Amino acid sequence: MSERGLRISHLHASVAGTQILKGIDLAVAPGSVHALMGPNGSGKSTLAFSMAGHPSYDVASGSVTLDGEELIGLAPDKRAKSGLFLSFQYPAAIPGVSVANFIRTARQAVKPDDLTPAKFRAMIFEKLDTLDMDAAFLSRYVNDGFSGGEKKRLEMLQLAMLSPKYAVLDETDSGLDVDALKAVGKSVNALRESDGGKDIGFLIITHYPRILQYIAADHVHIMMDGRIVKSGGPELANLIERDGYDKIREEVAAGAV
Ligand SMILES: Nc1ncnc2c1ncn2[C@@H]1O[C@H](COP(=O)(O)OP(=O)(O)OP(=O)(O)O)[C@@H](O)[C@H]1O
C-alpha cells in the first residue's frame, strides 16, 4: 500500500498548446493544510483544472495520486469518487437546477445510497446552520444570480456535504468581503473539527494571506511561471504581504532558490 496523501509529482501540463505547468511536486498529507500562492498567471488554476481532469488541460507527464491511486487518466467523476473535491475560481451557474437537487445528485454520485433521504435532509440543515446560510438557499438555482460571497458559501456547503478526503480550493478571495472570508474559514475549520473531518487534507489556492488569518496553514508554497519556487511555513505568506513577489522573483533569477 502506497503512502497516504495527495501527491503531485513532476506534473507537466499545457493549455491550448502552451506549456504552463513545468514540473510541480507537492504532497498534502491527510489532515494538513497547504496554501498555494503566486502572481496572476503563474499556473495555480491550471494546476487545479489539471487535477480535476478538465479536458482543455493536457497533462504531458507526471502523476497525481490520492492515497496511492493514480488520478491522471481517470474521468473527473472517478476522481471525485476517489475523494477529491475541487472548488473553482469562477463557478458556473446552472439555471433550472436547485441547490438541494444539485447537492443530492453530487452526494449520490460520490457516495451512492449511503444516506437515507431523511438523514441527508438532517445533514444539509445542520451544515446550513454551521455556515449561517438561510434554508431558502436550497430552492434557489445553483449560482444563478448569486453574489460572490453566496457562491463561496455554496461551495463550502458542497464541500461539507461531500466530505472528501482532499479538497483543493481555488479562492476568489479578491472578490470576497471580510464576512465571506470568515465564512470560508469558519466552514473549513468546522469541517476539520467534525466527525471524519480531521483527516481531510486541504490545498488552498489564494492571493492574499488574509484567508490564512482564519485557516491556519501548515505549509505555504509559492508558484511562479509554472513551478513551485519556494516552500515554507505561514511566515512565507506574511513575507509576501510585506514585500510582494519581487524579492522572490529576484532570488529565482539569481538562482538562489
Ligand atoms: N483555457 C486557456 N486557454 C489559453 N490559455 C490559458 C487557458 N487557461 C489558462 N491559460 C493561461 O495559462 C496561464 C496560467 O493561468 P492560470 O489561470 O493557471 O493562472 P493563475 O495562477 O491561476 O492566475 P490568477 O492568479 O490570475 O488566478 C496564463 O497565462 C493563462 O492565460
Ligand SMILES: [Mg+2]
Ligand atoms: Mg487562478
